[in-house]
Amino acid sequence: MHTVAVLALDGVIPFDLSTPIEAFGQTRLPGGNAAYRVRVCSATPTVDAGAFLLQSQRGLDALAEADTVVLPGCAEPTAPIPAEVIAALRRAAADGTRIASICTGAFTLAATGVLDGHRATTHWRATDTLAACYPSIAVDPVVLYVDNGQFLTSAGASAGLDLCLHMIRRDYGSAVAADAARLAVMPLEREGGQAQFIVHDRPPTPCGSTLEPVLRWMQDNAASDLTLEDIAEHSRMSTRTLNRRFREQTGSTPLQWLLRARIRQAQHLLENSDHPVERVAVQVGFHSSTAFRDRFKRITGTTPNAYRAAFRTSRSAVRR
Known part of the structure; x- marks a missing residue:
C-alpha cells in the first residue's frame, strides 16, 4: 500500500x-x-x-x-x-x-x-x-x-x-x-x-514606491486610450526614465501594468454586472473584444465567460 x-x-x-x-x-x-x-x-x-x-x-x-x-x-x-x-x-x-x-x-x-x-x-x-x-x-x-x-x-x-x-x-x-x-x-x-483568484482592487504597488501617484492616475484612467507618451508626460519623466523606473519598482513596463489594471477592472465588471463581454471590453479600454479575450486569458488563465460563471456575485441570483 x-x-x-x-x-x-x-x-x-x-x-x-x-x-x-x-x-x-x-x-x-x-x-x-x-x-x-x-x-x-x-x-x-x-x-x-x-x-x-x-x-x-x-x-x-x-x-x-x-x-x-x-x-x-x-x-x-x-x-x-x-x-x-x-x-x-x-x-x-x-x-x-x-x-x-x-x-x-x-x-x-x-x-x-x-x-x-x-x-x-x-x-x-x-x-x-x-x-x-x-x-x-x-x-x-x-x-x-x-x-x-x-x-x-x-x-x-x-x-x-x-x-x-x-x-x-x-x-x-x-x-x-x-x-x-x-x-x-x-x-x-x-x-x-x-x-x-488574486484580489483585483488595483495591481500591486511596492511599498514606498515613488511611482504610486502615477500608478493611481493610470488606474483611474485605465479605460482611456493612454500611450507611453501620455503616461510619461503626466509623470514628468522621459519615456526612457519612465520605463526604467517601472522596471525597477514594478518589474513591468508602463503599458503592461496598464493592461493588467484594465483586466482587473474587467474582473470587477464581470462579477458585478450583466454587461455583455463586448461591452465590458470597451468599458475597460479595449478597442477589440477579441484582443480583450486574448489578454484576459493570458493574465487570468481562463476566459471572461468562465470567470463570470465562477465568480459572479450572489446579487445576480437574488434578482432572478
Whole structure:
C-alpha cells in the first residue's frame, strides 16, 4: 500500500494539514480497499497549530518509510526550519521519495535545496517572497500546481486538493481520481490558474514606491486610450526614465501594468454586472473584444465567460 507522510511543523495551517489527510485517506480502489496509508508526523511530540495543539504519533522516522511526503503550509513561511527536518527531507529526496508541498509549504521544500533550478509555485500572496528568498527557483505565480516529477508544489488552500487529486491520478489512474474528486465535491480538473483568484482592487504597488501617484492616475484612467507618451508626460519623466523606473519598482513596463489594471477592472465588471463581454471590453479600454479575450486569458488563465460563471456575485441570483 502506498504510504503518505504528512509533516506538521509549528505554525502549520490546519486547512493545508487536513487536505492531504482527507484526500488520500478517503481514496478507494475499485474493489473498495484503501488506496493509501496516511500518517501524520512531526519533529516534536506536540505541534502548535494556532487554534489548537496537535499531538503527533510519529516522528521524522516516518519520512523514511513513506512513498510520498506532503508538506503543508505554515503561518510564518520564512520562519527557520529545524535542521533535523531539513536533513530528514534531504534523505527522503535522495532515496527517491516523492515530496509535495501545499501553499507556503513550498518554503519548507525550498529550504532543502531540492527545488533549485526547478519551477515551483505557492500561494499568490507569497510568490514574490519565495522568489526573493530562493532566486534559484523559477517561481510561477499563475498556476495551481507544478509537477516536476519527484517534487511537486501547489498554490494555496483548495489548490492543495487539486494537487492531491493530480497525484492520485498519477498513482491509480483517472477513474480512481474521479471518484476521489466526486467525494470531495471537486472537479478533477479546474479551468485556469490561481491568477483568477488574486484580489483585483488595483495591481500591486511596492511599498514606498515613488511611482504610486502615477500608478493611481493610470488606474483611474485605465479605460482611456493612454500611450507611453501620455503616461510619461503626466509623470514628468522621459519615456526612457519612465520605463526604467517601472522596471525597477514594478518589474513591468508602463503599458503592461496598464493592461493588467484594465483586466482587473474587467474582473470587477464581470462579477458585478450583466454587461455583455463586448461591452465590458470597451468599458475597460479595449478597442477589440477579441484582443480583450486574448489578454484576459493570458493574465487570468481562463476566459471572461468562465470567470463570470465562477465568480459572479450572489446579487445576480437574488434578482432572478
